[in-house]
Amino acid sequence: MTDLPTYPDLKGASVLITGGGSGIGAALTEGFVAQGAQVAFIDIAEEPSRRLAAELHDRYGHAPLYLKADLTDVDAVRAAVDEAARDHGLISVLVNNAAWDDRHELTDVDAGYWDKNQAINLRHAFFTAQAVAEGMKASGGGSIINFTSTSFMLNIGEMPSYTAAKAGIIGLTKGLAGKLGPFGIRVNAIAPGWVMTDRQKQLWVTEDALNEMLERQTLKHALQPAEMAGPCLFLASNAASAISAQVLIADGGLL
Numbered sequence: 001m002t003d004l005p006t007y008p009d010l011k012g013a014s015v016l017i018t019g020g021g022s023g024i025g026a027a028l029t030e031g032f033v034a035q036g037a038q039v040a041f042i043d044i045a046e047e048p049s050r051r052l053a054a055e056l057h058d059r060y061g062h063a064p065l066y067l068k069a070d071l072t073d074v075d076a077v078r079a080a081v082d083e084a085a086r087d088h089g090l091i092s093v094l095v096n097n098a099a100w101d102d103r104h105e106l107t108d109v110d111a112g113y114w115d116k117n118q119a120i121n122l123r124h125a126f127f128t129a130q131a132v133a134e135g136m137k138a139s140g141g142g143s144i145i146n147f148t149s150t151s152f153m154l155n156i157g158e159m160p161s162y163t164a165a166k167a168g169i170i171g172l173t174k175g176l177a178g179k180l181g182p183f184g185i186r187v188n189a190i191a192p193g194w195v196m197t198d199r200q201k202q203l204w205v206t207e208d209a210l211n212e213m214l215e216r217q218t219l220k221h222a223l224q225p226a227e228m229a230g231p232c233l234f235l236a237s238n239a240a241s242a243i244s245a246q247v248l249i250a251d252g253g254l255l
């Protein structure tokens, strides 16, 4: 990750990222570590998370703090936020990135599945924000960045519970921005298009599907996880001091 600008205010900042152990989240974790931030990330998947922390230590000389927790467990979320703040100081940047884009048929969804889906795709973003808000208020401000998705804007029909949650992320972003703005806390969302994570490549990327997407993108390259770090760092930094309640679409310019 060499071609991103440096934001001086992110050096030493206490940053917390959900789902930071793999996929786009791993690129975000690296992006903030490369800025010299004090990064903590929450992830349920232990093996890739520990591997990432070790790799980043080797590459940058300091490791992010890995916190193993299930984000659907609100008490565990609160405990992880407390631990991050104990180690790194009050959190000034929160990135709600974790999600679960499980495909589902209408007939297969019961109330338990729906609630679990919402718990990982929407609910945790509220409770992490709740857990960091008082600290941000006490330190005079902060930045919260929530990951949504263009999938619900495109009427993609493979995962209605996920797309409902991702639409909800925008409502949550705007509601929190209104509530927290008077305390100097900015809340924005990033909406990626189709990004070539390992999970996407293993489960859903085919040559035909990718070509179809590239036809629709004005930019004709397959989007990579590292390309989501730039928009996130920008929104986290003071360079975005006038920006709140916005959705930044990073989809290669979909037509």
Ligand SMILES: NC(=O)c1ccc[n+]([C@@H]2O[C@H](COP(=O)([O-])OP(=O)(O)OC[C@H]3O[C@@H](n4cnc5c(N)ncnc54)[C@H](O)[C@@H]3O)[C@@H](O)[C@H]2O)c1
Residues within 6 Å of the ligand: 018, 019, 020, 021, 022, 023, 024, 025, 042, 043, 044, 045, 069, 070, 071, 072, 096, 097, 098, 099, 100, 101, 120, 147, 148, 149, 150, 151, 191, 192, 193, 194, 195, 196, 197, 199, 200
């Ligand atoms: N990849 C894409 O094409 C794409 C497109 C649009 C939006 N997005 C959004 O970008 C963000 C990142 O997507 P991604 O593709 O990297 O996702 P991913 O599924 O590859 O990674 C999600 C991470 O969250 C972690 N996680 C999942 N459930 C958890 C739980 N219960 N507790 C703790 N950690 C948990 C996973 O272990 C993983 O490290 C998501 O919000 C997603 O909706 C991604």
